[in-house]
Amino acid sequence: xxxxxxxxxxxxxxxxxxDDCLTQGLDLTAGGARYNFTGVQGVGxxxxxxxxxxMDRLVFDQKRITMGELLAALDKDFEGREPLRQMLLNKAxxxxxxxxxxxxxxxxxxxxxxxxxxxxxxSRGGWYSPGLYSxxxxxxxxxxxxxxxxxxxxxxxxxxxxxxxxxxxxxGPTAGLRxxxxxxxxxxxxxxxxxxxxxxxxxxxxHATDVLGGLLEAYFSLGGQELQWNLVDRATLIAAQQxxxxxxxxxxxxxxxxxxxxxLNRVIQDELIx
Numbered sequence: 443x444x445x446x447x448x449x450x451x452x453x454x455x456x457x458x459x460x461d462d463c464l465t466q467g468l469d470l471t472a473g474g475a476r477y478n479f480t481g482v483q484g485v486g487x488x489x490x491x492x493x494x495x496x497m498d499r500l501v502f503d504q505k506r507i508t509m510g511e512l513l514a515a516l517d518k519d520f521e522g523r524e525p526l527r528q529m530l531l532n533k534a535x536x537x538x539x540x541x542x543x544x545x546x547x548x549x550x551x552x553x554x555x556x557x558x559x560x561x562x563x564x565s566r567g568g569w570y571s572p573g574l575y576s577x578x579x580x581x582x583x584x585x586x587x588x589x590x591x592x593x594x595x596x597x598x599x600x601x602x603x604x605x606x607x608x609x610x611x612x613x614g615p616t617a618g619l620r621x622x623x624x625x626x627x628x629x630x631x632x633x634x635x636x637x638x639x640x641x642x643x644x645x646x647x648x649h650a651t652d653v654l655g656g657l658l659e660a661y662f663s664l665g666g667q668e669l670q671w672n673l674v675d676r677a678t679l680i681a682a683q684q685x686x687x688x689x690x691x692x693x694x695x696x697x698x699x700x701x702x703x704x705x706l707n708r709v710i711q712d713e714l715i716x
Contacts, residue, residue: 444480444565448472471566478568481632484555485576485583487625488537488601491548492592492610496534498547506533516589519596531593538606540617545624552604556629573632574625575603577697581709599713602697603635608716615640615657623664634668635697639714641675670695672714679703679715 448471457463457470468474500506507526520527535544556572564570576583584599592607601607604622611618615638622636654671661669672694682689686704694703694714703711 473566486600538611575635
């Protein structure tokens with residue numbers, strides 16, 4: 443793709459404004475820029491981590507199921523095996539709850555992804571820079587991924603960025619931040635995204651500066667790199683979905699960018715509500 447851009451879609455204006463392109467006489471797409479990295483994003487870190495944690499706990503440690511039984515259930519998307527799926531969902535630790543057993547597998551998944559990306563060079567002589575944010579691709583990619591050992595059905599969304607899978611962070615925002623901070627953020631040179639949905643009660647809203655400031659200070663003191671919040675309650679999102687004209691100005695964060703909630707497609711809206 444990069445070679446095709448260089449051959450068929452040069453960018454002379456951008457090149458004229460980019461360091462070293464003029465002195466080298468090379469277009470930006472042909473490697474004229476001083477910095478020539480290409481970003482590659484990893485998607486579904488929490489899904490991979492939770493899947494590994496479930497297999498480690500239920501297959502290898504407790505031996506409650508065999509690998510053969512698990513693979514057979516995955517092949518059929520858990521058809522007729524709902525009790526097994528519920529066991530995977532509820533009896534294995536999940537990333538996002540400050541549980542070292544689950545978190546170490548999410549860390550492993552992130553590290554393997556980043557190490558694999560950064561050892562390759564691109565066609566411009568630069569390096570591939572690993573990132574862990576998905577924008578909305580975790581929804582589209584999920585449609586193409588079969589059932590997974592964490593209990594996720596085939597076709598369901600993957601996790602976004604370094605956020606926990608939906609509904610699995612059950613010990614509050616502090617535990618979620620502690621889990622995310624265990625990942626080695628220095629490996630993620632192309633950036634990452636951690637999104638938390640916070641519904642502040644009356645008391646918390648009154649002291650929002652102290653509450654949110656404390657969370658920020660704690661997270662970054664643990665080595666966190668980036669954090670986004672959606673400070674809106676579920677009831678408001680449901681109301682906006684049902685009566686979009688009344689909520690035209692409702693802004694939410696979606697994996698790295700801000701968007702009007704009512705302009706998002708139904709799948710993304712449902713994910714934010716979940």
